[in-house]
Amino acid sequence: MTLLPNDNKVTPAEQSKGTGNELFPVFIKLHQLHTVVIGAGKVGLEKLTAVLTNSPQARVTVIAREILPEIHALAANNKNVTVINKAFAEYDLDKADLVIAGTNDNNLNEYIVQAAHDRKLLVNIADKPELCDFYLSSIVHKGNLKIAISTNGKSPTIAKRIKEFLNREIPDEIDDTLEHMSALRDNLKGDFAYKVKKLNEATAILSAAPRKAAPNHKMLLRWGIWLTSIACIVISLVSLWYKEPDFQAYVRDIDPMFYYFLGAGFVFAMIDGAIGMSYGVTSTTFSLSMGVPPASASMAVHLSEVLSNGIAGWMHYRMGNVNWKLFKLLLIPGIIGAVTGAYLLSSLEHYSQYTRPFVSAYTLILGIVILSKAFNRKPKKSADKIKKISLLGLGGGFIDAVGGGGWGSIVLSTLIAGGRHARFSLGTVKLSRFFIALMSSLTFVTMLKSAHWDAVAGLIIGSALASPIAAKISNRISSKVIMVAVGIIVVLISIRSIANFVIKVL
Structure with a gap:
């Protein structure tokens, strides 16, 4: 008012x-x-x-x-x-x-x-x-936060549009932040100036000005270190190749599958960096098409995702994008589901010829989901938030382990479609994904006797090499084109795998 x-x-x-x-x-x-x-x-x-x-x-x-x-x-x-x-x-x-x-x-x-x-x-x-x-006034109301908007009587319509924008952009979780700040203020000791300083430090990220387009010296330093490291590795490998005959023999003895998965891991990580999804489904689909059993394929995907999701989760934590209440509801059920799925899939490794078509059917569904998202990018509105978070985490973790991916596709998309704020949902899902991938990987490593380590190593190294430049590439390529291409490839390969199984059975 x-x-x-x-x-x-x-x-x-x-x-x-x-x-x-x-x-x-x-x-x-x-x-x-x-x-x-x-x-x-x-x-x-x-x-x-x-x-x-x-x-x-x-x-x-x-x-x-x-x-x-x-x-x-x-x-x-x-x-x-x-x-x-x-x-x-x-x-x-x-x-x-x-x-x-x-x-x-x-x-x-x-x-x-x-x-x-x-x-x-x-x-x-x-x-x-x-x-x-x-x-x-038009009112934006988020728990204890209330913002009144006035256009001096000029245009109530403009006030309404600004209200809609703020309601969409300000997360409901801002009320949790206000409660934390209130508790912090009540517990601070010292004089008034000290309290103001500490509160300003705690809320600095909320008023951070956008960075200017000036050269980022820290980023240039990181890129310099990265490129220098790659150059040193390349020079060392070339030197070993020409000076050490034993090294040439070792390289020649490496299974060609390592190189196939090295390139595939690099490409899939670049795609994931461009569209923010599909690494698990593309990696699993490719692994199955190369004859890797479902359990080994899922293990390779999860091992390669441990580091990347750990870094992403840490960054979201530093930026305050984690809803801790949601994180707690997802974590334990997600780990239970992931470990259970990894255990069952590893136990059925001897029957991989029968489990492969079911996993292919799952990747076929995810491929169709990717295609649908490519042509319908508008988020669905929902008034009610999803309530059964623990059940969602349990199912998401299980399917993720069995199918080699899907935690993001299932959990994140369901949370957003259910009315959760996209940024907080993404940060929470990324951080919890680190623990899901870690526990799935440990289960697979413990259970599997033969894990196609050449394929696993290639996928891990390839995705790690792509991670520093994936974000840069994402700004230069149409995400819709990539999603359509990925969706078509995943669908076709999955159909081919299912068809081959049916032909063998008949």
């Missing part, structure tokens, strides 16, 4: 000649005041709803000759709302603290304003800025 002082009133025309919006925003404790609403039609209902939405305990009296049934319903559910069916009289404001009118009678509106001003009361007249002492 935005108030304009009763004395020395300034008209909107006069305000526009000044420095812009000169209204003074305040927040009023309506539960300690008596608000009188005059008019009980559609406008009166809108005003009453706005008051009760922002202050459910507000004491309100509604006065009108014609009253909508919805207003009677609100009064029936709120003991602090009184409805009086009668024409407005000046004495109705004798015990009022604030006046809001929603009538279409200009003469009545002017009479209400005069009666309010005689009693030194502030009044709001719907759709009549020149008669208003204060305006009802």
